[in-house]
Amino acid sequence: MTIPTAFDGAAVPPSAHLAAQPPARLVIASRESRLAMWQAEHVQAALRRLYPACDVQILGMTTRGDQILDRTLSKVGGKGLFVKELENALAEGRADLAVHSLKDVPMVLPEGFLLSTILEREDPRDALVAAAGATLDSLDALPPGAVVGTSSLRREAMIRARYPHLQVNSLRGNLDTRLGKLDRGDYAAIILAAAGLKRLGLGHRISALIDEDTSLPAAGQGALGIEISASRAELAHWLAPLHHTASAHAVEAERMVSRLLGGSCEVPIAAFARWDADGATLRMRARVSTPDGARVLEAHVEGAPRDTLAAEAMGRQVGEALVAQGAQAIVDALTTAGERSDGAAGAGRGPTDSSSPLA
Numbered sequence: 311m312t313i314p315t316a317f318d319g320a321a322v323p324p325s326a327h328l329a330a331q332p333p334a335r336l337v338i339a340s341r342e343s344r345l346a347m348w349q350a351e352h353v354q355a356a357l358r359r360l361y362p363a364c365d366v367q368i369l370g371m372t373t374r375g376d377q378i379l380d381r382t383l384s385k386v387g388g389k390g391l392f393v394k395e396l397e398n399a400l401a402e403g404r405a406d407l408a409v410h411s412l413k414d415v416p417m418v419l420p421e422g423f424l425l426s427t428i429l430e431r432e433d434p435r436d437a438l439v440a441a442a443g444a445t446l447d448s449l450d451a452l453p454p455g456a457v458v459g460t461s462s463l464r465r466e467a468m469i470r471a472r473y474p475h476l477q478v479n480s481l482r483g484n485l486d487t488r489l490g491k492l493d494r495g496d497y498a499a500i501i502l503a504a505a506g507l508k509r510l511g512l513g514h515r516i517s518a519l520i521d522e523d524t525s526l527p528a529a530g531q532g533a534l535g536i537e538i539s540a541s542r543a544e545l546a547h548w549l550a551p552l553h554h555t556a557s558a559h560a561v562e563a564e565r566m567v568s569r570l571l572g573g574s575c576e577v578p579i580a581a582f583a584r585w586d587a588d589g590a591t592l593r594m595r596a597r598v599s600t601p602d603g604a605r606v607l608e609a610h611v612e613g614a615p616r617d618t619l620a621a622e623a624m625g626r627q628v629g630e631a632l633v634a635q636g637a638q639a640i641v642d643a644l645t646t647a648g649e650r651s652d653g654a655a656g657a658g659r660g661p662t663d664s665s666s667p668l669a
Contacts, residue, residue, distance in 0.1 A: 360552075371395050392414055400538065417569040425536065427550070428535045429554055441493050457476075467602070504519055560584065562618050563592065564596075566625025580599075591613070593611075596609055
């Protein structure tokens with residue numbers, strides 16, 4: 311069996327090949343939100359199919375990110391708040407693995423952890439959601455002054471750049487809370503990740519899927535990743551059958567763009583790579599914007615990566631092209647401004663799409 315190279319440049323140790331015996335018990339650390347539990351249960355079911363004799367359990371927990379709902383994530387430390395408690399459970403031996411939506415995972419993990427596995431990607435696009443019973447084909451159909459809800463700076467920048475006549479308001483809370491706010495009239499529409507809605511059987515709430523030209527997805531959007539302790543070589547071996555190489559190479563390229571730029575929750579960065587239908591060519595695009603949408607930089611590249619290093623090289627090429635256009639100045643200015651604001655922290659570690667994991 312081929313052991314996948316772990317994300318973020320850390321290779322799975324060769325000793326992983328020696329793990330011949332399947333595990334007797336595995337514990338998955340998960341947030342207790344409905345979507346997070348779906349993701350954990352999805353991995354739980356896959357592991358039970360692989361190892362029928364293995365007792366696979368889920369350890370649910372509430373994170374600081376779940377508790378802070380009155381401020382945007384970019385002001386309280388970024389989405390690292392959603393993974394810290396899960397990493398503590400791994401470090402303390404209370405759990406063996408943690409399942410994450412990859413767009414919510416910091417671009418640089420703490421020492422001692424690695425993303426060993428990525429599952430096959432769901433729909434990576436953003437979804438436009440209208441109130442129950444309403445019909446809405448696109449943002450173009452909204453009248454001037456209509457309120458659109460999102461807590462993602464990336465999406466906010468897109469709306470402000472393309473639809474300056476619309477009003478953008480922050481949107482926090484779990485998925486049911488967000489839909490409830492929409493249905494009671496707080497917003498004319500909201501934007502969420504299509505993958506989360508589809509996974510929870512709420513695809514019928516999607517009024518329209520927003521094409522990638524209009525709203526380029528965040529790095530890792532639609533993909534699930536498994537985080538483990540870097541010392542657990544045998545665990546990486548057991549998880550290897552869940553690894554989807556094509557999805558992994560796309561996400562590795564995307565994450566490298568954000569890592570190279572040092573992006574954080576204060577910076578609207580989008581990065582998305584898609585394989586051609588024949589699986590021969592990976593086409594990648596990335597954007598850096600100012601939050602008001604007044605300036606939008608874009609770069610693209612195509613290639614045929616067959617390993618992690620080649621995929622990351624594609625991401626680095628796109629990132630360097632953005633830097634040549636002035637992206638680093640935007641990132642640095644926004645990161646500095648974020649660090650000065652109340653409660654901002656972890657600018658080097660946070661993801662680059664400041665919506666919560668349910669978005």
